[in-house]
Amino acid sequence: GESVGLHLPTLSVQEGDNSIINCAYSNSASDYFIWYKQESGKGPQFIIDIRSNMDKRQGQRVTVLLNKTVKHLSLQIAATQPGDSAVYFCAETLLPRGASKIIFGSGTRLSIRP
């Protein structure tokens, strides 16, 4: 399943399928991008990051893709599991200020169908 930007805040995916969460970022000068996961009742947790000199980065079951031409970021989760249910935030910033200048998107809620 896919979501588009910040205008579709909920994504429902069948367990075992791949999830794709999309994000349109705002500042063409941003050079560092991050995905955070927020589970219910908890604070956000860092998932993966990518710098603007890359267009793809892989982690464990997650892949982030960056398209600077259209200011688009996506998070792909392979073989979605119930534990992936959460709100996912994309964020952008300018290095070297980094964490002090992070701008967060409004988030996409990922729900998993059994």
Place this chain on the structure above:
Amino acid sequence: DADVTQTPRNRITKTGKRIMLECSQTKGHDRMYWYRQDPGLGLRLIYYSFDVKDINKGEISDGYSVSRQAQAKFSLSLESAIPNQTALYFCATSDYTGGNTGELFFGEGSRLTVL
């Protein structure tokens, strides 16, 4: 035990009251932050501190103040709470290398309701 601890976790108060939210961390990080989360608006930075004597305004500092009492402690105050300050507040930390990355470590949040 959590590395970043916020107290209280939930608070209901009335308009005009003074409220303090406290944050303590055991990660040994120099940098601490206060964020506010509203439904549909993501997280917005209120204040941040890079060291005990350093305080910086974030995106939405009006109506808030902070105190960095020690490396491990960073408190957020609402001098005279108003209903539109009803929100979920998060404290976060990062180490020096966090200036060159976006990895923040968040507490579990303090839910504040102003009636």
